[in-house]
Structure formats: C-alpha cells, structure tokens
Amino acid sequence: MTVKTMTSMERVMTALQFKEPDRVPLFLLLTMHGARELGMSIRDYFSSGENVALGQMMLLKKYGHDCVYPFFYAPVEVEARGGEVIYRDDGPPNSGEPIIKKYDDIMKLKQVSVKDSPPLVKVLKAIELLKSEAGDQVPIIGVVMSPFSVPVMQMGFDRYIELMYENEAYFNKLMEINEEFCVEWANAQLDAGAAAICYFDPVSSTSIIPRSKYLETGFKIAKRTIGRIKGPTATHMASGRCFEITGDLAETGTAAVGVSVDEDLSILKSRCRGRLSIIGNLNGIEMRRWSAEKARDTVRQAIVDAGAGGGFILSDNHGEIPFQVPEEVLFSITEAVEQFGYYPLNK
Amino acid sequence: MNMENIHQVLSSFERALVAVDRVAAEKILAEYGPGFDPVNFVDTVIVQTLDNIGNAWAKGDVSLSQVYMSGKICESLVNSIMPSGGMKRIEHPPMAIAVLEDMHMLGKRIVYSVLKSKGYDIIDYSSMKTGELVGRVIRDGIRILLLSVLMLPSALHIKEVRKRLDNAGHEVKIIVGGAPFNFDAELWRETGADAMGRSASQAVEIINRLYERPQ
Numbered sequence: 001m002t003v004k005t006m007t008s009m010e011r012v013m014t015a016l017q018f019k020e021p022d023r024v025p026l027f028l029l030l031t032m033h034g035a036r037e038l039g040m041s042i043r044d045y046f047s048s049g050e051n052v053a054l055g056q057m058m059l060l061k062k063y064g065h066d067c068v069y070p071f072f073y074a075p076v077e078v079e080a081r082g083g084e085v086i087y088r089d090d091g092p093p094n095s096g097e098p099i100i101k102k103y104d105d106i107m108k109l110k111q112v113s114v115k116d117s118p119p120l121v122k123v124l125k126a127i128e129l130l131k132s133e134a135g136d137q138v139p140i141i142g143v144v145m146s147p148f149s150v151p152v153m154q155m156g157f158d159r160y161i162e163l164m165y166e167n168e169a170y171f172n173k174l175m176e177i178n179e180e181f182c183v184e185w186a187n188a189q190l191d192a193g194a195a196a197i198c199y200f201d202p203v204s205s206t207s208i209i210p211r212s213k214y215l216e217t218g219f220k221i222a223k224r225t226i227g228r229i230k231g232p233t234a235t236h237m238a239s240g241r242c243f244e245i246t247g248d249l250a251e252t253g254t255a256a257v258g259v260s261v262d263e264d265l266s267i268l269k270s271r272c273r274g275r276l277s278i279i280g281n282l283n284g285i286e287m288r289r290w291s292a293e294k295a296r297d298t299v300r301q302a303i304v305d306a307g308a309g310g311g312f313i314l315s316d317n318h319g320e321i322p323f324q325v326p327e328e329v330l331f332s333i334t335e336a337v338e339q340f341g342y343y344p345l346n347k
Numbered sequence: 348m349n350m351e352n353i354h355q356v357l358s359s360f361e362r363a364l365v366a367v368d369r370v371a372a373e374k375i376l377a378e379y380g381p382g383f384d385p386v387n388f389v390d391t392v393i394v395q396t397l398d399n400i401g402n403a404w405a406k407g408d409v410s411l412s413q414v415y416m417s418g419k420i421c422e423s424l425v426n427s428i429m430p431s432g433g434m435k436r437i438e439h440p441p442m443a444i445a446v447l448e449d450m451h452m453l454g455k456r457i458v459y460s461v462l463k464s465k466g467y468d469i470i471d472y473s474s475m476k477t478g479e480l481v482g483r484v485i486r487d488g489i490r491i492l493l494l495s496v497l498m499l500p501s502a503l504h505i506k507e508v509r510k511r512l513d514n515a516g517h518e519v520k521i522i523v524g525g526a527p528f529n530f531d532a533e534l535w536r537e538t539g540a541d542a543m544g545r546s547a548s549q550a551v552e553i554i555n556r557l558y559e560r561p562q
Contacts (some may be wrong), residue, residue: 091500094449157453161412162419165367209412210365239530241407261530262407285499285530322499 008066008138009195016232016255016277018311024303024341025066027141027279027315028330030059031073032092032323037062042323043087046072049125056126057133062327063334066313068134070126071143071320072119074200077185078153080117081109091323100155103163103170109177114188124192131193142194144186146201146235147178147225148218164209164217175221183228190231199226199233199254200319205240207260214245222252234258234279236319243268250275261317265305269312277311282333284316288324295332300340307345314341352379353391361396364417365409372420376428385428386435393421394465401461401548414546415453418460425464435466439558440490445472445480447494447508448501454525455495461547467554469493477504481511489519491554494540496525502534509539520557522550 005022006014014021034055035045045051049070056068075095079085084096100106114120130140145153151160151174163171186197202208204218226233235249236258242249243263256277259268265281272278282298290298299314306312314337321330340346356379363371380388400417403409444462446455452474462469472483484492496502505523512519523540535543541557544550 088448088500090503091498094498096450098450152451157451158415158456161415161453164412165416206410207407208410210410213410213412239526283530285527285534288499288531289533324499324503 007136009136012066012139012313015310015313018274018277018309020308020310020343023343024307024337024345025313026334026337026341027067027069027313028059028063028065028321028333029067029069029071029141029316029319030063030321030330031069031071033321033325033327033330034059036323041089042091042093046087046093047122049122049127049129052122052126053129053133056130060134060138063330065334067139067141068130069141069143070123070130070194071141071198072123072126074145075153076119076123077145077150077181079119080112080114081154083153092320095153098153098155098159100151100159100174103167106170106174106177109174111177112181114184120185120188124188127189127192127194139195140193141234142186142189142192142197144182144189144197144199146199146204146218146222147175147182148221149201149203150178150182152203160203164213171217179221179225182225186229186231186233190229194231196232196234196255197229198258198319199229199235200238201235202238202240204235204245205237205242205260206244207237207240207262211244211248215248219245219248219252222249222254226253234277236279239318243271246271246276256313258315258319259317265302269306269308273309273311277313278306279313279315280306281317282315284318284321284325287316287329288322288326290329290332292328292332292335295329296336296339299333299336303337303340303345307341307343356392357396357399360392361399364396364400364420365413367413367416367420369420372424376424380428388428389425389464390435393425394461397421397461397464398548401457401546405546405549411453415457418457418464418547421464422460436468437466439467439554441470441488442467442491442493442554443470443472443484443487443489444493444495446474447480447496448474448476448504449497450474451497454497455493458493458495458524458544458547458550462551465551467551477507477511481508481515484512484519485515485517491520491522491557493522493524493550496523496527499527501525502527502538505538505540522553522557524550 011021011025035042037058073093075085083099085093086096087093232255234256235254239260259280261281261283404414521540522542524544528543542553
C-alpha cells in the first residue's frame with residue numbers, strides 16, 4: 001500500500017513547482033455540500049462564516065482531499081454593493097436584478113470597503129476559522145471574481161458584451177472600479193489566512209471572447225490586478241476553453257489555470273508544461289450520474305494525461321461541484337486518486 | 348448577381364460580423380444591398396451568415412460574444428432595409444421562448460433574434476419560474492416551447508414544467524438549450540424535453556424536424 005508522505009500543503013506546493021509530489025493533489029471544490037453535512041438549508045448555511053468553516057472541515061475529514069474552499073457564492077461581491085442574491089434549495093445562490101441598469105449607473109458606483117461589508121466579513125471569518133483549524137497543513141483557497149468577469153452579474157451578460165464592444169469609456173471606468181475592489185478583496189482574504197486566490201475569469205475564455213479581444217481587455221486587466229495581489233493566484237475559466245490563450249495566461253503572472261472538459265488535457269499539459277499548472281478537468285455536470293467505474297476510469301485517464309512531472313491538480317472543470325453530485329461519486333473519485341495517483345505514475 | 352459574387356459577399360459579410368465591425372457590415376450592405384430585393388438580401392446574406400456563425404460557435408470556432416454581437420448588428424441592418432411588415436413570415440404553431448429561473452438572458456436573446464430574422468413569430472417570456480411559465484404556456488396555447496437555462500438545478504426543473512403541462516393535458520414540444528446540456532449529452536432526455544439544441548441554427552433545424560417542415 002502506498003503511504004502519504006506529504007501534507008496537503010506540501011503536495012500542492014510541490015505540484016505547483018512542476019515537481020512530482022507523493023501523489024497527484026485532489027481539489028474537491030465543494031461549496032453547498034457543507035450545508036448537507038450540517039443538516040442545514042443552503043441559505044442558513046451561508047448565513048455565517050462559522051457554518052462554512054465547520055462544513056469545510058467536515059468535508060475535508062470526510063473526503064481527505066487537498067484543500068479547503070471557503071467560497072460562499074459568486075454574487076457575494078454584488079451583494080457587497082447592495083445587489084440582490086436569490087437563494088434556492090438545490091443550487092448555488094444566484095444574482096438577481098443587475099445593479100447596473102444603464103451606463104450612467106457605472107459612474108455612481110462607489111468603492112466598497114471590504115471590512116465594512118457584512119457579506120464579505122462573513123467570508124473572512126470563515127477563512128480565519130479555517131486557518132486556526134487547518135494551520136499550514138492544508139491550503140485555504142480564497143476566491144475573487146475577476147474585474148473583467150464580475151460585470152456579468154453587475155449588469156447582465158448581454159448588456160456587458162455590448163458595453164465591451166461599444167462603449168470604451170464606460171467599460172474602462174467599470175474596470176477601474178472593479179480592479180480596485182478585486183485587489184482589496186483578494187488581499188483581505190490572504191491576510192485572513194488564504195494560501196492562494198482563485199481568480200475566476202470565465203469571460204476571458206475563448207468560449208466567450210476571441211483571443212484578439214482578450215488581449216485588448218481581460219489580459220491587461222488580469223496582468224494589472226494579479227500583479228497587485230500579494231499571493232499566488234490560479235485563474236479559473238469555469239468550464240470555458242483556454243487552449244489558445246495559455247501563453248497569455250502565464251504572462252499575467254498566474255500560477256495555474258482551471259481548464260474545461262471540452263479541451264484535451266494531454267495537449268493542454270504539453271502546452272503549459274513548466275509555465276502554468278493545470279487544474280481540472282472532471283465534468284461536474286455529468287459527474288452527478290457517474291458510476292464508480294466511470295469515476296475510476298475518468299480519474300485514471302486524467303492522471304495519465306496530465307499527471308507526469310507535477311504541474312497538475314485534479315479537480316472539476318467548473319470550480320464548483322454541483323449540489324446534486326452524491327457522496328458515493330465523491331468517494332469513488334478519492335478512491336481512484338488513491339489507486340492511480342501515487343508517483344511514479346503507471347503509464 | 349452571380350454565385351461567385353454571392354460567395355464573395357457572404358465571405359466579406361461574415362468576416363465583418365466575426366470582427367464585430369458594424370461599419371464594415373454596413374458598407375457591404377450599402378455596396379451590394381441595391382443588387383438584391385430586401386427580403387432576398389435578408390435570406391441570402393444575413394440569415395445564411397448568421398447560420399454559418401452559429402454553426403462555427405457549436406464547433407468552438409468562434410466565441411459567444413461574436414455570435415451575440417453578429418446577431419445584434421444584423422438586427423439593426425434588417426430594421427434599416429426592411430419595410431415595416433415586409434418580413435417573410437413562416438407559418439408554424441404558437442411558439443414561445445423563456446429563460447427558466449434565472450436572469451441570464453444571453454442565450455435566449457441569440458436564439459430569439461435568429462428565429463425572428465428567419466420569419467418565425469415567437470413570444471418572448473423573458474425569465475420565468477416554473478408555475479408562472481406553465482400557466483402562460485397553457486393560456487397562450489403554446490405548442491413549441493424553447494427553454495434556455497444556465498444552471499444545472501434550473502435544467503432539472505424542466506422535469507416539473509413537463510410534468511405539469513402533461514398533467515394539464517397540454518400538448519407541447521419542449522426544446523432546451525444552455526450550458527448544462529452542452530456538458531451532459533443525456534441531460535435533456537432526463538428533463539423530458541423533446542430535443543436539445545447547441546445553437547440557434549440547431550434550434551431552427553429542430554423546430555422544422557419536429558413539425559416536418561423542409562427548411
């Protein structure tokens with residue numbers, strides 16, 4: 001039987017340095033599942049940092065994966081600006097009516113003070129509690145929405161695309177406001193104890209904009225923003241494609257990229273080798289109905305495709321595993337990592 | 348205009364749209380539009396180009412923003428050249444489109460624009476919850492319902508839409524689309540939908556197939 005010789009923190013840090021740790025690190029990016037562990041509704045669960053910290057520690061103990069993930073819900077940043085959050089019993093809280101209804105509203109946006117914002121303070125509380133529990137043994141992954149992607153929630157996807165193409169002045173103003181917030185929010189999470197920041201940036205993926213547009217927009221914004229975040233970042237495409245922009249992503253200063261199941265992991269690995277670690281790319285939507293055999297085969301193939309030489313963290317492809325994924329599947333994934341994930345890998 | 352010229356126009360027009368270059372698209376219309384009857388220009392150039400771009404999206408060759416902005420540019424071009432009421436109209440059973448249970452309208456707007464540009468008369472329900480949607484579908488006598496979703500739980504709620512419509516004895520074909528269906532090829536069957544489309548042009552093909560109409 002193979003024995004773990006590293007803590008989760010050592011395992012992850014070794015992989016991110018493009019070296020082979022004792023085994024392939026596994027990030028089960030579970031958010032809502034903590035509510036189930038505590039027997040709470042999703043709404044009640046996310047009402048306090050204490051709940052989320054406890055839920056994350058229970059999930060860590062249960063599955064033995066390699067991170068804790070105090071990500072509450074994507075619209076927490078919009079909520080911090082007074083936006084509506086719509087809860088549901090079976091999925092992640094969603095953003096409500098956009099807070100930017102017309103372009104002029106952009107000029108009225110004020111900077112949010114992270115420490116004075118109750119929705120953000122509860123996230124920081126969760127991170128602080130996790131830090132006191134997990135110490136330096138397990139990486140705590142903080143989360144920000146990129147300044148370039150958060151407007152999908154601030155103003156609606158269609159109107160944001162129109163803004164991006166048709167009104168440079170308002171677009172630049174919105175990015176200026178969002179960049180300041182993103183840097184402050186990321187650094188507050190690092191100060192609270194997060195080891196790294198997941199920079200969600202799906203609008204930068206080539207599923208959403210062509211590379212030419214990315215180079216004019218999301219790339220420059222990421223380079224400026226990530227440069228001011230005082231800790232390591234992983235850029236997540238939240239299921240979007242990134243093959244064409246992997247070199248650009250590396251230039252933004254990010255350490256890793258969360259990749260889509262729509263792209264070939266082995267090709268991505270060879271393209272990113274030595275420059276960018278890969279996080280992915282199990283299909284979270286399909287995972288809901290995986291058999292134990294399907295989970296084992298899929299995990300084994302991902303490890304074969306991307307595990308060699310480090311630079312790979314096995315995870316889902318969206319950055320959040322759906323609430324509908326049952327614990328049997330999650331156990332099958334962890335068992336498959338134990339079976340196939342130890343270095344040196346079998347070919 | 349001969350076939351070679353038409354290919355040239357199509358190719359230039361597609362390049363302009365994919366580059367989201369409204370000025371170039373308008374120039375092409377100004378240069379070549381007079382050689383066409385307006386209805387013919389919409390059919391031969393605009394609809395065909397939007398189909399090509401939609402198919403390129405389904406294959407991952409263009410981005411969603413290019414699809415959306417192409418549709419938006421074409422909407423304004425069509426409005427500028429078509430006399431009021433001059434659009435070709437396609438006969439079909441009552442049809443509606445909705446986003447189920449969230450505020451993300453982009454996919455729905457793309458499909459709606461393409462169907463309108465092709466002459467389909469479709470009611471836009473915007474975003475609705477299950478109960479409200481079922482009531483409207485029955486009240487409006489809808490026989491073709493297109494549903495767009497962004498999140499998995501919303502996709503799973505289509506089962507409830509189907510169940511309630513069936514229980515009411517209301518016959519309707521449900522066509523679904525959106526991110527969760529693109530990531531799980533079996534999901535649409537599980538929801539009780541009649542079909543799933545990955546792009547606006549696939550939605551048109553499905554509507555025609557379900558009602559056995561040649562395109």
